[in-house]
Amino acid sequence: MPIIEEPYYCHEQIEIPPILPDILKQFTKAAIRTQPKDPLAWSYEYFKALAHNEIPPVKERLEMAYCSQKTDTGLTEGILKTLHNQLGMCHRIPLCKIEEKWLALGLPLLRLQAIWTTGKFGYDAPWTHFLALAAAQISPTVSDTLALLCSLFTTDPEGSDPAIPFGLFTSLYYFLAAEIGSVPKSHVRHVIQHHAYNIQGSCGLISPRVFQHRMAPKLHPDQPK
Known part of the structure; x- marks a missing residue:
């Protein structure tokens, strides 16, 4: 079996972009603030958003989940604010777009489907109405x-x-x-x-x-x- 010779690179040949340390620093801070349930999936969505010049799924600050909830919705004020920062610039949002951002934050799909059913939404939803029903999940x-x-x-x-x-x-x-x-x-x-x-x-x-x-x-x- 022939041996495939791969080129050997020394450290002088490997160029590290000057902005890489700052990118990793911002990524670390974002992960600490957001506390994603699935760090690997969240990391993928984070860098995908940056690559497409979109707002990444990052909380503005570290927070504790609502302890008064009867069931764990995964939602907090910080999570809702993150979704609003990502999607609030449009009047109506397709379900597929909301689902993409929703899952990127590690939120349960069944909860999204329940909100969608309650609102009697179709292909898309008025963003203000969707956010109102989501907020009602954590407000008595x-x-x-x-x-x-x-x-x-x-x-x-x-x-x-x-x-x-x-x-x-x-x-x-x-x-x-x-x-x-x-x-x-x-x-x-x-x-x-x-x-x-x-x-x-x-x-x-x-x-x-x-x-x-x-x-x-x-x-x-x-x-x-």
Whole structure:
């Protein structure tokens, strides 16, 4: 059997790109923040995103999972923020694209399918509606879900009371009230009218501090005071 002679390279012949150390440094930091369940699969998705000039599946900071969940959804505020950073620039997103980013973060496929079924989505879904149902997976009430969505959609700096446009709040509230909250439409209209009057001096923005105020009407009529 003939011996195949392979060329021998010395260290002088092996060129290491100057940016490689920084790439590996950023990769390590991203892995520590994200804490992927499957590091190998996540690493593939991370470098694939960089190669295609896309936002990689990286959390903005290290966080602990929600301990109050009855079942392990795999979702956290940081995970939802990562998905929003990757997909939130489009109004409607195909299921295949959401599934790609979803699985890259090690999230259970059955959970995605359950959200898709709940939303009665078809080939694609309005991103705001999909994210609202995903947020509801880790929020016990409609009010808590909307507060979480404010944190995801806001452009305000971290640490401030996260405000969003009132039109977006109205759309999300109507959707959640119908899909998961079983809130009567008459009650939703009452809440919307109340806040529409009170935000006139707030540049058309609303935040959790406003709709969760003890004097504000409850977002769900059965919500405890």
